[in-house]
Amino acid sequence: MQTVSLARSPAIGFPFPVASRSGHTTSPAQLSGRPMRCARGTLIYAEGDSVQDLYKVVSGSIRTYRTLSDGRRLIASFALPGELFGLDGIGTHRCAAEAVTDAVMIAFARKEIEACVERDPLAAKCFQMFALEKLISEQDRCVLLGRKTASERVACFLLDLADRSEGHPHLIDLPMSRYDIGDYLGLSTETVSRSLTCFRKRGILADRGPHRVEVLDRDALEDAASGIETPATDCACLRPV
Amino acid sequence: MQTVSLARSPAIGFPFPVASRSGHTTSPAQLSGRPMRCARGTLIYAEGDSVQDLYKVVSGSIRTYRTLSDGRRLIASFALPGELFGLDGIGTHRCAAEAVTDAVMIAFARKEIEACVERDPLAAKCFQMFALEKLISEQDRCVLLGRKTASERVACFLLDLADRSEGHPHLIDLPMSRYDIGDYLGLSTETVSRSLTCFRKRGILADRGPHRVEVLDRDALEDAASGIETPATDCACLRPV
DNA sequence: CGTGATGTTGATTGCTGTCAATACGTGTGG
């Protein structure tokens, strides 16, 4: 791994989101993490590596993915700034993780997290909530992959990114390639591109360079995400005129 | 809900699998559950219902599923005897649950489970492991739904059922309809049927009635599950000769 | 300014969905 420790002084924090409805007024025990930096394309861990750390993204973005023996790939998640990754296996990682862009993150030792969760009930609660929420979002993903059309998937993806990214809610950063998006949505890169073009032609999106789009009509995008097609355009958007 | 309490005397047990590698030698705290019985097709809870109980299947089988606004459905899981269901939401269920066949199960109150998990560290550990394992299996499912072909999905499904069901490992019970299988695998009922026919023609499976199949060639089934096609048959198995 | 990577668009193929008809099997009633 080409990652580089940034500083000797450890970063202090707690990796999991603090459960708001937990009724506790105190904060969970703080952990010390190791700041790390890695360049675009760097492998952070591979499928099968033992789980040593969990990571919190500071800047940049990360993809975790699985590969089938014949090369087919499915990206399991994109981790954006503020988000956690690395919880994809019990003893060994079931996914690999790579930096989509140059990235900075904080590594928290698994053993310390486990010890913390065993000591601190609030930390345990936060961890529990985190795992359950991940579980539910994976179920959403199954519905998307199993039952949604290409353009619905792309629309869902854009809305998801819009909700997760900080900054202007109508400007969406797409740090990953079309190929990555395809492998996240179970589509080919061409189909992703065509769907985006379709939304552009329908006036739902506007290009701000290949890695940034502006949402011009959020309602229409939400309709597209749930399969409600504008009668005029219908599904003709993916076919050449 | 038409479910009926079976007996006044509560069933005693612990709903989650006991983590073997936890290092503990004691058992987790026991909980009392309410035995219930419900007839084939009965709705056990609906999407949006508040989470009151977790259920452990005693006999029969259960499906949990999500429905999109336009009627598309994805079955999230089949729960077989000995398995748990009901953990599909934090405050409210994100899935509905129905009995695939007449079924008997034990309902454990969510509040009691939560209290138990807070009191008993071993119970907490078991719960944690269960959630993580569910998370990983959902990731497997995403790969299946996002990147596998129809016959690969069906083969994976059969292998999964074979591994989960007790009894003769070469005889697989299929209590659910082809329609259910399709909605579990993101396929149409016809495609499921065609895949099964293909395996039958290739000598991999033999019918033992529509709800039971015998695995004649487990190796070939595993090959089919990972996309390794026998050169002669190729993918022609789904096309009419 | 050239060069390679990435993105878009077009043409075609093919897997899987849809529609339709037939077969099977289970359960009921005579």
Place this chain on the structure above:
DNA sequence: CCACACGTATTGACAGCAATCAACATCACG
């Protein structure tokens, strides 16, 4: 015990969405 009927499963014909193959455009970068 058999006949019928309904739900379920299978098979067939066809259509359509998305993958694949291919060419071109655009962008990033040296």
